[in-house]
Structures are given as C-alpha cells and as structure tokens.
Amino acid sequence: MDEIQQQLKQEPNNDELWFKLGQSYLLEGEFDAALICFDYTLQLTDNVTATQLAAKATTLYYLHKQAMTDEVSLLLEQALQLEPYNEAALSLIANDHFISF
Template sequence: MGFTVLLVVGLLIIWRGHASSDRESARTPILLSIVLLALSVGVYAFLGQPTYQPAGGVSNEAENSDLAGLTGTEFNQKRIEEIQNKLRDDKQNGELWYALGNAYMYASEYANAALSFSYSARLADEPQANIFSAQATAIYYRDGQRLSTEVDQLLDQALALDENNLPTLMLLASDYFLNARYQKAIDTWQQALDSEHPDLNRVELITAINRAKKLL
C-alpha cells in the first residue's frame, strides 16, 4: 500500500505541474493509467508486508474508535507521530524508518522521506531493491521531478538487485514520458509487462503503452 500512495502522490504532482498546455493535457489519461499500475509488491522491503502496529498494543476496536472522523491528512499525521514515538525507543529499526518514509511521502515531505529511506537502507540486513527505489523516488520529487545523478545511482542499485523492480520501472517510464521520450517509456512499460508479475494489471499497462504510441 505504501508505494501505491507514493506513486499516486507523485503522479498527482506531475498532473498539476503539466496541466496548462493542450499537449500536456493529452498525457493526463496515460499518467492516470500508471496510477492503476502502482503495486504493493515488496513495498515493505523486509517482510513483504506492513509490520507497523499502533503503539501500546491498542485493540482494533479502540483504534477504530480513535481514528473515526479523521481526514486522510490527520490520520497520516497521527501515524507519523506514532512511528516517531516508536523510533525514540528503537532507532535501529529499519522497518519503522521505511514506514516513516512512506508516511512522509503521503504528506509531500520529500526531504524527510528521503532521509528516512536512507536510514532504512543503512539498517537493512542486506541491500533491498525496494528501499533504493523508494529513496530514489523521494529524492526525485524533492528535486522537482529531476533524474539527478543521485537518483540514477539509486535506481541502478535497485535494478542491479532486481532487473524487473516494478517501482523502479514505473518511475523511469513516467519520467521518460514526461520528457517526451515516448519510445523509452513504451520500452520500459513493456519490460514491466514482460516480467509477468502476478500483481501487474496487464490491461491498464497495455492501455498506457497504446496511448503513448499515439504520441510518437
């Protein structure tokens, strides 16, 4: 779920920043299609799923009562505060740093997200492709949607560990598309398609590819 939020946030920023011209507006359906391709695959890089639990062992019933009526922003802020409290007692917990990074991404606090993901990477027992891709994405948006040398290096590390790392491929494809490198975008989406990952929405990905082809 965390990386889905991450990509949705990023693509909404892309849409807001490029909606002023007719040609960029024509790209919007493709970008919105990419959102549907955002995967929960390996988002929590250590165990494959969230391990974060509310502080203090609060029961689900009590937790739901406390969260009732909160907006998405308020809920996320509460989550940030709870993770921060846990980290005060366990600063060496890489999973918590990763969860904090995702929460910061939702809040559009990209610098804080990048820092949190960097701590998660340092604390991982072994290099994790999804941590590198998350860190790269945070820096990418922090720097105004720019593929800097630092971002390239992180994405290279992710792909060295997993040549079909889907978050990495989605970020690269969307950047290629935004910079009118349509064939590169198509090729990268095709690579994701060829990976045949079971969670991949093939229909939406093929739709995105076909729409991009119309702009060649």
C-alpha cells in the same frame, strides 16, 4: 505517522520502521523528511533491497523537481540489479519518460 514515530522512540535502530515513516512522509510530499528516513533505513539495513533504493531514488527525483539526476539514475540502476522487475524503480523510470514528451 504518530504511531510509527512512537515505535521509533522504543526501537530507534529498526530499519523497517524508518522505511514506513519515510513512505508516509513521501506520500505527504514531505520529501526532506522522507530522505532522512530512507537514509537511516539504508544505514541500518544489513541487506539493502531494491525497494529501499527505489524509494530513496523517488524521493530525490521529486526533491529535484522531477529531474533524473546522476544519483537518482545510480540508485535506480542498483535497484534493478538487485531486482530487475522492481515495480517502484520501473514506475519511476516510466513516469520520467512519460513527462519528458
């Protein structure tokens, strides 16, 4: 994570670095920091991807204690419109259905 942060000091508008940093924070369970990174990613990206939207949705899902909020649902819907078989989006939906039982 330190290496990515150092690279961002040199390239603060690099959406790919922000996304990598967000993924690192997400894996560490640092959801507030991950959300900031994913927001920067989406702001800096010319062509938003399904994976970027799904990453933000996943972060919000865990920030809201595994709740499928309207914002999470909208992000997942947008992700699946871009890429109907996006693994990250479909996994989050499946996980939510699984824990709902």
